[in-house]
Amino acid sequence: MSDSQSKIYRAIFLMGIVSLLGDTVYEGGRGLIPAFLRYLGASAVVVGAIGGLGELVGYLMRLVGGVLVDVSARYWLFIFLGYGLIGFIPGLSLTARVGGWIVATIFIILERIGKGLRSPARDTVLANVSKGIGRGKAFGIHEFMDQLGAIAGPILVALLMALTKNDYSFTFLSLMLPYLMLMTVLYITYTIIKEESKGEVLKKRGGYGFKSSEAKSFLYYSFSVFFNTIGVVTAPIILYKTSLLSSGFDWLPPALYAFIQLVDAPTALISGFLYDRKGINFLTVPFILSVFVAPLLFVSFSISQVIIVALIYGLILGMQESIYRAAVADIAPSKYRGIAYGIFNTILGIAFFLSGVIYGYMLDINLAVSYITLYAVFTQILALILLRLSLRVRQE
Secondary structure: EEEEHHHHHHHHHHHHHHHHHHHHHHHHHHHHHHHHHHHHHOOOOHHHHHHHHHHHHHHHHHHHHHHHHHOOOOOHHHHHHHHHHHHHHHHHHHHHHHHHHHHHHHHHHHHHHHHHHHHHHHHHHHHHOOOOOOHHHHHHHHHHHHHHHHHHHHHHHHHHHHHOOOOOHHHHHHOOHHHHHHHHHHHHHHHHOOOOOOEEEEEEOOOEEEOHHHHHHHHHHHHHHHHHHHHHOOHHHHHHHHHOOOOOOHHHHHHHHHHHHHHHHHHHHHHHHHHHHHHHHHHHHHHHHHHHHHHHHHOOOOOHHHHHHHHHHHHHHHHHHHHHHHHHHHOOOHHHHHHHHHHHHHHHHHHHHHHHHHHHHHHHHOOOHHHHHHHHHHHHHHHHHHHHHHHHHHOO
């Protein structure tokens, strides 16, 4: 391995450690937030509204963050600001005594704003430092490490809740330790890779747009992912169906969620390497797999069947969180990557929201599986057509 490649892997590893610690804090906290809000007196409707608002704000802020990143090229400012706002998660320990669920809601929204601000900057830095080894590998390795934190966080919180007999304040406050570790490692990472993470600065007078072919390819790709995503059942719907089938065994839904994360992590890593060998054409694999999730879930009448659904969904999620992001870096010009990631993540967030609403409604009205299958097939056909168009325009 050459010295330049060693530096690239070092940068990816350091960014991965940052994301691992970040996920330990906020995924751990997010797993406890619904029950905590109920503990503070919030109704089910309020809890659902807070969760939906948080996700919507987070994804919209990714678009804002993307534009700001490209205009200023101050990637690290937004990375530090975004990760800094994670501190509101351990800060939730205060709201059990002061402010109640209203103040807790403000803290939750602020953390989601931080997520939106840091994501385009982080992805741009990752794309900048990974040019010499293949972006599929880079995003795959990063997502693998990210998912380790997503698994560790909820497990840590569950253990703390069990050991303290449901002491919410102590459990949230305990997340201050990994938060302080996160900010320390982030500063160390910045001092080591700040020079090699620099990208092109967007010129103020140069206009603000891609070339026509680049814009078309990027938009075709983004909307192919949009239709792919609205055709896939989201994790909350899978877990909701699990709760219907596991009455009296309330540990099963979170256990199944952990299983999804465990499938996600190695899939992200492996698919990243395959993406670098096969290119964007490899995205046809998750698109085709996406056809099967909804029909299989809606015909499931046992936990064993739902586990199969969770396995397929975990495979798709692992690819979605690694190679879908890597493709943006390959399609969009380097000086517009922040904007591109902002637009892409906003479209993806809207798709996640619509998928949850659509499949939640289908589950509520007990829609016939034949209609659900038609919907799943139709959305993935549209996704594949748009992906083909993106590739064709890119090759012209």
